Amino acid sequence: xxxxxxxxxxxxxxxxxEPARLRLLALLSVVKRTDFTFLLKLSGLSRGNLSVQxxxxxxxxxxxxxxxxxxxxxxxxxxxTARGTNAxxxxxxxxxxxxxxxxx
Amino acid sequence: MLxxxxxxxxKVFQHYWDDGLLxxxxxxxxxxxxxxxxxxxxxxxxxxxxxLVPLWAPARHRFIEPRLGLVEFAEARDRRxxxxxxxxxxxxxxxxxxxxxxxFFRDALPINPTVxxxxxxxxxxxxxxxxxxxxxxxxxxxxxxxxxxxxxGVTGALLGWSPGLILVVAGVLMLALAVVLLARFIxxxxxxxxxxx
Numbered sequence: 001x002x003x004x005x006x007x008x009x010x011x012x013x014x015x016x017x018e019p020a021r022l023r024l025l026a027l028l029s030v031v032k033r034t035d036f037t038f039l040l041k042l043s044g045l046s047r048g049n050l051s052v053q054x055x056x057x058x059x060x061x062x063x064x065x066x067x068x069x070x071x072x073x074x075x076x077x078x079x080x081t082a083r084g085t086n087a088x089x090x091x092x093x094x095x096x097x098x099x100x101x102x103x104x
Numbered sequence: 105m106l107x108x109x110x111x112x113x114x115k116v117f118q119h120y121w122d123d124g125l126l127x128x129x130x131x132x133x134x135x136x137x138x139x140x141x142x143x144x145x146x147x148x149x150x151x152x153x154x155x156l157v158p159l160w161a162p163a164r165h166r167f168i169e170p171r172l173g174l175v176e177f178a179e180a181r182d183r184r185x186x187x188x189x190x191x192x193x194x195x196x197x198x199x200x201x202x203x204x205x206x207x208f209f210r211d212a213l214p215i216n217p218t219v220x221x222x223x224x225x226x227x228x229x230x231x232x233x234x235x236x237x238x239x240x241x242x243x244x245x246x247x248x249x250x251x252x253x254x255x256x257g258v259t260g261a262l263l264g265w266s267p268g269l270i271l272v273v274a275g276v277l278m279l280a281l282a283v284v285l286l287a288r289f290i291x292x293x294x295x296x297x298x299x300x301x
Contacts, residue, residue: 026112027112027116030112030113030116030178031113031116031175031176031177031178032176032177032178032179033175033176034173034174034175034176035173035174035175036173036296037170037171037172037173037174037296038172038173038174038175039173040173040296041119041172041173041293042116042119073170073296073297075174077174
């Protein structure tokens, strides 16, 4: 039987270890770039929650945010940065390590 | 880009095409080809893509993007799409040349065209294009359109319909389904206000 000790558990990135943000990063990781409306439809989050989570990811430089206007409608474009991609990759690896160490 | 996200990417890509606009364009295309054929101008089918393709981007921008949003897919997806579009294009051109040729030279064939269902051939060939399109947009809907085209093609040929009439009937049936799908999409997805962005 495998015992999981504190030293076996990698440090998990709190920013990513949140369901809504993880979902958004996963969605962004499979496209080149997308906008607020598309993420809203796909993620199932509320407008406010989506806006808050994307701002946090933007502040952490994991997502590049580009705000423009189309006519009088705002359009916010999001793109996963290299830092975001690396963070997501590291998160996946860490979680796999933890899950692999868990007993059945 | 993570490597093991293919399933998610496919789902996102499929969602991108779920609105029904492509269906409407495809149905109009089939209908117009049929109309040209009915007017004894089957080579007019060649001008259907140049007629519809320029309308695609403005229609998508006007009706779909304000409701669904904007997304650009990764290079790998773009490359795959270009390959599949080429396949659809060449299959379409080849099919129409074959169908028009067989139709015009049907009397010279050593077989009875009413028995060999040649009148239904254009619809059956377009059904093959619909199957390729189904793979292109990851959607089973286009298999239904392929079934409509093939069924109307064979049935119409058995009933002695002309290729034009077969395509018009198939186009109208496809259009009916496509319009319902598009209307449903528009109904369920009001134009995004942009608030709280």
